[in-house]
Amino acid sequence: MSCEFFTSGTPHSPDSRVKRLMYKKYLQAFIPITQQAKDEYGQQCTTAIIDGFAGAGRYGDEWPAEIEAYGSPLIALMVSLNHFYRKEHGNDKLWRIQSSERDIDAEIVDMVATMSLSENASNVEPKIELCFMENDDACFKSLKDNIAEVLEYFFPNPDVSYTESETEDGHYQFKITHPNYPISCKLINEEFTNCIPDNLLINNDSINNDSIKCLIFLDPFFFSQTPMTHVEKYVGPGNFLLINFMSSFVNRMNETLSERIEALYGIPYLRMKALEKGIPTGSLDEYVTYLVRQFDGKGNGGRRNNIQSRAATYERMLKNVFGTATMPLTFEMRGRKNNIIYHLIFITDDIKGVEIMKEAMHCCSQVESELRMSNYQLCRNDCIMNLGNTKDVTVVADTLYEKFEGCSKVKISQVKDYVLLETPYVFRKQCLAGMEKDGKLVHVVDIGLPPMRREVHPSVHWTTVTTWYLTFPPTEETVNLAKSIYENFARGDQPVPLSYIKKMLRDQDFKENALLMMASERDPRCYICYKCDMFMFDQPEWTCVLSSDREWYIVFRPPANQQINGQIVPGTCPIESYFPYQPISF
Known part of the structure; x- marks a missing residue:
């Protein structure tokens, strides 16, 4: 990626800002949760964040106060530092780099504390490992300088707070020696496709390890930079992938760059499977259309246009690679003409990861029933983002009743999973309380205890205990239909x-x-x-x-x-x- 993209300060369009805001909000939840996770031996897991297309980390010459105004690598670093800073001070760090508003007195206090804590802390094992890949030499140098600038601001006495060095394999790394901030940062001056997942971390640990919770963020400059055969190397249990799928470009280049699109989708493998089933694959466009129809499950293009179908197909390809237990989420970005630009696709096999990403996507959505953001709606119709996550719970309640009407012995965990995986909404306990009040939810019982009627919904327990079972009373229409089906x-x-x-x-x-x-x-x-x-x-x-x-x-x-x-x-x-x-x- 050319460094001019960052030095020009151009990517301040709403969709670019929303993408970074979503990334920041996800990391703010992802890091605390994974830092509390334990491996099979009861040891604390390491949080790993890998950025395959890091860039320079900063746009132009400014040092804004908002974290989301920076590039993805500095966002990851700042959120990681804030995680430990909050544990120590109870609030977030104010990012006033190169500002006259810097609190010099507070920095002197921090410097004295840092010196006393860091005297014997050179062997601190990192609990958060960051890995940034950037192929462009100018961008790589700028990224290294920007990270050093952030650390110098955060640690007033950098000589005893972090070290920076060049590794034997030619990479560069920062390692924080402050015992309260166990963070390391590795910079790799290579293409994403040339990097092997097994040696990306400081100790060359594999990211496909039960003791490592790894988020991979791929935001390429061009879609051919993320071939499926390389993306699948980052697949592992407990891994999390967020990728910018450039659906508009893919749709436009479908015939002119067919070989690159084949690599993007991982179609050679599927082409082999299609030949086994006697499916004609002469035309790539026809073949992809066939795949889209298969994966939509409707037998036709139906309600999706070509660009959305490309994204739906890619999402299904990722599921094939990750495994059937994976759970994808897709967020749609539209431009100033309300045209689709790209889709952010998130996929993991961890339901908690889906939940926190759904919350982040929900914050950035403008549409009640879709995960979508449009520059057109923002600029022309003043349709702001839903930063407070204040969706009407009655809409979720109606959706739940339509799905579960007439069903009994339904676990609350099943209801929550349905909301997260099958609807564009987030789960809120208020919707169940409202349903019980309206008579759409009855017989709330705990199977683990003697069955008992609960007139008041156990709101204290339903988010932590999964033994609660619910009954959704049927309508008369459903009862009559069931009777007719049974009799016939x-x-x-x-x-x-x-x-x-x-x-x-x-x-x-x-x-x-x-x-x-x-x-x-x-x-x-x-x-x-x-x-x-x-x-x-x-x-x-x-x-x-x-x-x-x-x-x-x-x-x-x-x-x-x-x-x-x-x-x-x-x-x-x-x-x-x-x-x-x-x-x-x-």
Whole structure:
């Protein structure tokens, strides 16, 4: 990346500022949480932050007071320093670098304290490790100077507070020796694609380690700089990836730079799989379109335009690399003409990581029902960002009731996961309290204790205890639909395809809640399964029931005294006694 991009001071557009603000807010939650994490041996985990395209760290010659006004590497460094500063002083450091407002008296006090603490602290093991990659020589030098400037401001006596040195492999590193600030910073003057994840940290520890909680931030200058074959090297359990997917450029260059786009998506592997299934792959554009349709699960482009479909496809490619247990989030950035510029895609297998990123994205969103920010809405319609996260909880409550209506024995953790993973909202306990008041939530019980009716919702416990189970009473329409389905299809012990049920219900609008209600009753009238090869398997994710990417079957409990295989089966007998498949557990 050319250093002129930073020295010109140009990236002050709202979308660029929002991206940095989101990054800062995520780090402010990510660092404290990961610093409290323990590995399998009970030792404190190390927090690692890797920036694959660091840049110079500062735009122009200014030293603003706001952290989000800086580039991503200085944001990571400042937030890391503030984490320990807050533990020591109870508040954040005021960043007044090269300012007449600097408190010289306070700096002298800090200097004396630093000298006394740092005398025997040269062997402090870092608890936060930062790694910044930058290929441009001028940007690399500016980044090194800017980091030194920040540390000199933060530590009034830098001679005893941090060391800086060049490593044997030609890289550069800063190591803070102050015992209250166990932070190290490694600078690598190479391309992201030339760096190996196993030697990025100070002690050359692998980032794919249970004792390291690693965030990888990739904000490339051009989309070809992040090929999937290299991104997948940073995949590991407990890792977190935030990437700027330049969806507008990808859509525009789809045919002219097809080989680079293939590398971006990791399509050679998928092309091989497509050939195995007899799918034509002669035209890359047609092939990507096929993938988009498959991954949308709707069978067509539907509600998404081409640019959004490119992002949706890339998100699914990342899931293929990370594994099926991963949970992606996507934030859309639009320009002054309300055109899509790029998408920020976050993916991890840690639900807590999803929660704190959702909060950060939610702060920067302008639209009630979407994770999106538009320069057009900001400049033309004065539509500001939702920095206070003050969404109307009634909207979330209505969404939850529409999803879970008629279901019982629903864990609060399942409700929370549904909000985080399947909706654009964040979870707020007030929405459940409001639902109980409106009669949309009843029988709140703790299965771990003797069942009891709770007239007042246990608001003190529901964010920390996951044994609470909820019942969402059905509407009369759902009850009648369930009765109709049961009367028409509960005639034997054979699985009934869901598609057949939908086809036969011509005069009634199908709602999956009717089946979920019968399946989650104390004495279930049916079980829901999906077909895989020649067998039925258990469905691991409750919130994915009846999703369009599986072939679903319903097994009904026979009505009382119905004959099956010449034997009378009472309607009250356990369904497992004649059910030959694995059911879903509610």
